[in-house]
Amino acid sequence: xxxxxxxxxxxxxxxxxxxxxxxxxxxxxxxxxxxxxxxxxxxxxxxxxxxxxxxxxxxxxxxxxxxxxxxxxxxxxxxxxxxxxxxxxxxxxxxxxxxxxxxxxxxxxxxxxxxxxxxxxxxxxxxxxxxxxxxxxxxxxxxxxxxxxxxxxxxxxxxxxxxxxxxxxxxxxxxxxxxxxxxxxxxxxxxxxxxxxxxxxxxxxxxxxxxxxxxxxxxxxxxxxxxxxxxxxxxxxxxxxxxxxxxxxxx
Amino acid sequence: xxxxxxxxxxxxxxxxxxxxxxxxxxxxxxxxxxxxxxxxxxxxxxxxxxxxxxxxxxxxxxxxxxxxxxxxxxxxxxxxxxxxxxxxxxxxxxxxxxxxxxxxxxxxxxxxxxxxxxxxxxxxxxxxxxxxxxxxxxxxxxxxxxxxxxxxxxxxxxxxxxxxxxxxxxxxxxxxxxxxxxxxxxxxxxxxxxxxxxxxxxxxxxxxxxxxxxxxxxxxxxxxxxxxxxxxxxxxxxxxxxxxxxxxxxxxxxxxxxxxxxxxxxxxxxxxxxxxxxxxxxxxxxxxxxxxxxxxxxxxxxxxxxxxxxxxxxxxxxxxxxxxxxxxxxxxxx
Ligand SMILES: Nc1ncnc2c1ncn2[C@@H]1O[C@H](COP(=O)(O)OP(=O)(O)OP(=O)(O)O)[C@@H](O)[C@H]1O
Ligand SMILES: [Mg+2]
Numbered sequence: 001x002x003x004x005x006x007x008x009x010x011x012x013x014x015x016x017x018x019x020x021x022x023x024x025x026x027x028x029x030x031x032x033x034x035x036x037x038x039x040x041x042x043x044x045x046x047x048x049x050x051x052x053x054x055x056x057x058x059x060x061x062x063x064x065x066x067x068x069x070x071x072x073x074x075x076x077x078x079x080x081x082x083x084x085x086x087x088x089x090x091x092x093x094x095x096x097x098x099x100x101x102x103x104x105x106x107x108x109x110x111x112x113x114x115x116x117x118x119x120x121x122x123x124x125x126x127x128x129x130x131x132x133x134x135x136x137x138x139x140x141x142x143x144x145x146x147x148x149x150x151x152x153x154x155x156x157x158x159x160x161x162x163x164x165x166x167x168x169x170x171x172x173x174x175x176x177x178x179x180x181x182x183x184x185x186x187x188x189x190x191x192x193x194x195x196x197x198x199x200x201x202x203x204x205x206x207x208x209x210x211x212x213x214x215x216x217x218x219x220x221x222x223x224x225x226x227x228x229x230x231x232x233x234x235x236x237x238x239x240x241x242x243x244x245x246x247x248x249x250x251x
Numbered sequence: 252x253x254x255x256x257x258x259x260x261x262x263x264x265x266x267x268x269x270x271x272x273x274x275x276x277x278x279x280x281x282x283x284x285x286x287x288x289x290x291x292x293x294x295x296x297x298x299x300x301x302x303x304x305x306x307x308x309x310x311x312x313x314x315x316x317x318x319x320x321x322x323x324x325x326x327x328x329x330x331x332x333x334x335x336x337x338x339x340x341x342x343x344x345x346x347x348x349x350x351x352x353x354x355x356x357x358x359x360x361x362x363x364x365x366x367x368x369x370x371x372x373x374x375x376x377x378x379x380x381x382x383x384x385x386x387x388x389x390x391x392x393x394x395x396x397x398x399x400x401x402x403x404x405x406x407x408x409x410x411x412x413x414x415x416x417x418x419x420x421x422x423x424x425x426x427x428x429x430x431x432x433x434x435x436x437x438x439x440x441x442x443x444x445x446x447x448x449x450x451x452x453x454x455x456x457x458x459x460x461x462x463x464x465x466x467x468x469x470x471x472x473x474x475x476x477x478x479x480x481x482x483x484x485x486x487x488x489x490x491x492x493x494x495x496x497x498x499x500x501x502x503x504x505x506x507x508x509x510x511x512x513x514x515x516x517x518x519x520x521x522x523x524x525x526x527x528x529x530x531x532x533x534x535x536x537x538x539x540x541x542x543x544x545x546x547x548x549x550x551x552x553x554x555x556x557x558x559x560x561x562x563x564x565x566x567x568x569x570x571x572x573x574x575x576x577x578x579x580x581x582x583x584x585x
Contacts, residue, residue, distance in 0.1 A: 053464075055460070055463075074468075075463050075464070076463050076465075076466050076467055076468045076469070077466075079463075079464060079465065079466035080466040084464070085464060087460070087461070087464070091458050091460075091461060092458075092461075093453070093454055093457045093458060093461070094457070096450070100450065103447050103450050103451075104450065104451060104454050104461065104462055104465045104467070105464075105465040105466075107447055107448075107450075107451055107465070107467065108465045108466040108467055109466055109467070110465075110466045122447060161461075161464075161465070164465075165465065165466065
């Protein structure tokens with residue numbers, strides 16, 4: 001059977017005033033694929049995510065999801081179609097207990113659309129989801145105000161919020177940054193589990209070693225352009241990539 | 252020796268948070284007192300006050316409602332400087348229905364609340380996208396524009412206004428009607444803000460990006476909050492139209508915008524109860540100072556500043572803490 005791409009990004013461009021943050025970026029993503037996006041700071045990775053989810057309006061170019069053009073839709077409608085993202089800067093609802101933060105995605109119209117989606121008491125579902133991402137069931141962590149949680153738990157909470165939406169495509173923007181090796185090691189199995197359910201995942205990462213272990217394919221961004229696309233080993237042998245990373249380190 | 256203040260929940264707070272509280276009178280009383288006292292207070296006040304202070308009570312209740320309306324918007328992240336818009340639109344709705352169509356106050360009041368809420372929502376719909384101070388500025392300007400529009404077009408009696416409205420049958424009906432609406436709004440909307448729906452509203456003010464990211468159309472929720480706040484404010488205006496038996500340009504006066512904010516800030520924003528409490532303090536205080544002429548505003552301002560400096564969290568939060576926790580000084584260990 002020939003699979004059709006779940007996501008098609010076609011000639012995307014974005015300028016902020018004079019800054020061309022994204023230039024002519026195109027790629028297709030197959031269902032079930034885990035795509036890693038890497039690149040030096042300021043290379044346009046987060047902007048690319050913002051363009052796909054339409055938090056930022058593209059200057060030109062289109063994005064299609066499951067064959068349907070989405071680049072004209074407002075962001076909340078894109079979420080309802082089944083794309084969930086996490087933010088690089090996690091900003092929880094600080095004064096609410098962690099599990100109450102989950103109420104907002106659980107209140108989403110997407111929950112009502114999904115036949116056979118999770119239903120029942122939102123608080124109970126929230127606690128279940130938090131357990132899935134590693135909030136220990138019998139500890140009080142889930143009941144603490146989100147503002148008092150350490151970074152590791154905030155990132156898990158962010159992931160749990162995306163999980164709550166039961167999306168078909170996850171876009172995780174630097175989920176691992178600011179985490180210890182042990183914390184990363186404990187989140188990787190969660191991501192692998194999501195994958196086993198056949199979900200498609202885009203991961204933006206600076207932690208290359210951890211990323212390469214799980215990614216099927218890597219896209220390298222530099223100065224807003226896609227400079228390489230392929231298997232991890234191939235990509236890292238690419239001259240343009242080498243110089244982009246060397247250039248970034250020399251800065 | 253360095254010391255720090257330690258706050259400990261009262262035992263009764265923990266005990267009464269469970270269904271077993273129902274087994275003990277003391278614990279049931281602890282739970283119900285904060286709700287029963289204001290209800291009993293509001294219901295008995297009209298009986299013990301003289302005619303002058305009964306009138307003051309009317310305006311206390313109206314400002315309490317306006318402060319609640321302000322607080323609902325503020326909790327949704329929309330800081331309004333224009334409660335006078337809601338008040339004025341409601342006032343004119345009731346005035347027009349009564350003056351031109353002869354409708355009874357018992358019809359104009361509910362209709363003006365809903366209609367006023369709708370008109371205010373429609374007026375502000377185009378600026379829902381504005382955030383922070385930009386939204387506030389627009390809400391400040393619109394009531395001022397309404398005054399000029401009425402002045403220039405001479406609609407609805409122009410600068411003269413409309414007089415000879417039907418009053419409510421008696422002061423008692425006025426008093427108990429507005430108190431009933433106040434209590435219903437206070438407890439009803441407090442419950443709403445604590446529900447999952449309210450959580451979405453508060454989420455929008457905290458971090459709207461994160462709410463959008465849950466597939467929620469925040470403009471729909473903001474419009475709903477506007478409608479609720481607009482309806483409460485419109486009820487106030489409609490009610491006062493029948494109390495004064497007059498509606499005119501003063502209904503868009505700055506007082507109706509500023510006093511509710513002062514009440515909410517002094518009482519403690521974010522709880523609705525604090526906003527109402529603030530009105531119960533500020534409005535009578537302003538009346539009591541009335542004899543002082545020009546000095547009144549100065550003294551009033553000084554009181555406000557003292558309150559805000561001494562209790563920046565607001566009176567309601569302070570009282571709530573005292574009720575649920577006790578404090579003691581403990582030595583800081585080295
Ligand atoms: N809202 C904005 N307004 C103006 N310029 C922006 C905006 N967002 C991003 N940029 C610019 O676009 C470029 C790409 O930024 P982006 O955040 O996408 O990079 P990134 O690859 O995610 O970097 P990092 O690894 O640091 O997260 C940068 O030069 C940035 O300054
Ligand atoms: Mg980024």
